[in-house]
Amino acid sequence: MKETTDKIRADRNRTLTVTDIERKKFSKNLLRINSTKPLLTDEIINKTIFGDLIAALDNLPEGFADLIVIDPPYNLDKDFNGFKFKSSDNNAYLEYLRSWFPKVVRCLKSNGSLYLCGDWKCTSALQQVMDENMIVMNRITWQREKGRGALSNWKNGMEDIWFGVKNKNDYYFDVESVKMKRKVIAPYKVDGKPKDWVETEDGNFRLTYPSNFWDDISIPYWSMPENTDHPTQKPEKLIAKLILASCPVDGIVFDPFLGSGTTSVVAKKLNRNYVGVEMNEEYCIWTEKRIEQAEKDKSIQGYVDGVFWERNTLNIQQKSLKKKELETIKKKQSKSIITTANLFD
Secondary structure (H helix, E strand, O other), rough: OHHHHHHHHHOOOOOOOOOOOHHHHHHHHOEEOOOOOOHHHHHHHHEEOOHHHHHHHHOOOOEEEEEEEEOOOOOOOEEEOEEOOOOOOOHHHHHHHHHHHHHHHHHHHEEEEEEEEEEEHHHHHHHHHHHHEEEEEEOOOOOOOOOOOOOEEEEOOOEEEEEEEOOOOOOOHOOOOEEEEOOOOOEEEEEEEEEOOOOEEOEEEEOOOOOOOHHHOOOOOOOOOOOOOOOOOOOOHHHHHHHHHHHOOOOEEEEEEOOHHHHHHHHHOOEEEEEEEEOOOHHHHHHHHHHHHOOOOOOOOOOOOOOEOOOHHHHHHHHHHHHHHHHHHHHHHHHHHHHHHHHOO
């Protein structure tokens, strides 16, 4: 297997790399399923499972996950670090989904939620398999600002995420945790005061409830610390929205096609538990390194101060973060002064 350290990187390139020493270290962390004995939740929680998904699903406990995020191979020709997925007709792809999707749903709690990712080509098959096994609540479409243009077709700039639950009368959804902070283009005032927006030295902003169209997502690229060499890596910001909305703190997030580990990493950063299955050992190792990094750095690009920000607002986000840090320091200093004064009372 070709090592990621063999690639020559530019000085400012922050794409994940792994040394031989790290590879041996993180390989030991992986959970390998070597028997047909059913596993308990305590045995898989906060683990990266290295192995074939179908074999793993037969060993996983029933109803252990609060949230399942699925990003399967789309119906495209794609090389995943040596594993080549071949495109097929819609019926064949639908049968592929049916071969594992019901088993994944079995892992979901009765009040759990599931998100299934895809593109325009496979989205009809995704909807069908969701309809067969769950109650479809919505389809999220997000703007994918990356990729080459097309000379004889429209450039593919969108992807879908199908949202489903087992019980439409009982599922977790925290809309307050996924509010968007947007610039106010046409500020409206009542009696001279802002109506549903605030004035700041950095501009006028409004907190809004999210819709099912997301235009604030940036695809990971070479200057972002979350970037890896995985060909279809999902942004941490995108996964953060799904987790915050549909998994309670300390809940369990399950990703059966873990890839480079984004779902597990974001769950770690947001104080949720995780379980992931991945058939490629190198991707599993990348996951483990990213999880270790997440223990020290819980930042998620585009998610600052408890809200999601629009694109191209990084400078304002950093100012907001610095202000919050200064306020925290002042509060600590104030408490220290009060405590010291009480000693002399």
